[in-house]
Amino acid sequence: MKRIVIPILSLFLIGCGDDPLPKPKGYLRLEYPKANYEKASIPLPFSFEKNTLAEPISSVKSSGSTKGVDIKYPGLKATIYLSYKGVSNGNLDSLLRDAQNLTQKHTIKADEIASNFFENEEEKVYGMLYEIGGDAASQSQFYVTDSINHFLSGSLYFYAKPNYDSLYPASEYLKKDIKRIMETVEWKK
Known part of the structure; x- marks a missing residue:
């Protein structure tokens, strides 16, 4: 009898414990490579440094007096x-x-829009960086100018439904690249 009761009693004692709890939701931990920057060679009246993670700039778009380039990050969409x-x-x-x-225009979906003034007196670059919080289509927008000859604006867009x-x-990660673009803009003579 002892041979049967002791193993059964042991099973009950070992098997008893706290009630099972559901696991908390997990979130992805996204890590991006350290940014390395190089000067972008483009046939426009300005130059800047771009992240080597981005694709090489392949073409310049032109529409009337507006010219533009796209800095694509396929890995980040x-x-x-x-x-x-x-x-x-x-x-x-x-x-x-x-x-x-x-x-x-993003105030419809944005929770907040923070503006940060930018000034590089040495290169004559002045501008504003807008950080848009919430489920807006664009998370960051900016412009820089020398107030005399040049005006450059930029916007960050993702190929995904906006989910902040x-x-x-x-x-x-890309906001740092935008700040680097603003910091390294040089107007060509």
Whole structure:
């Protein structure tokens, strides 16, 4: 009898424990490679440094007086669109207003829009970086100008349905690239 009771009693004692609990939701930990930058060689009146993670810039788009390039990040499913216009005949106010209005169109879905002034006195580059929080189509937008001859604007877009929480790691990574573009813009003579 002892031979039967002891093993059964042991099973009950070992098998008893805390009630099973559901596992908490897990989130992906996305890590991106350290950014390495190189000067982008493009036939436009400015130059800048871009992340080597991005595809090489293959072509310049032109539409009237606007010229642009796309900096594509296929691994992140994102593109930074750059548009350049020359400043002439007092059109700087119009260019600034258009860039600011483009950002304000995201207020419908945005939780917040933070603006950060940028100034590089040595290279005569002045501008603004907008960080857009929430499920907006674009997570970052910016413009830089020398206030006399050049105006460059840019927008970050992902090839995915806007979901701020999911896009946040990639958005933060690319925001550093946007800041690097703004910091390294040099106007060509």
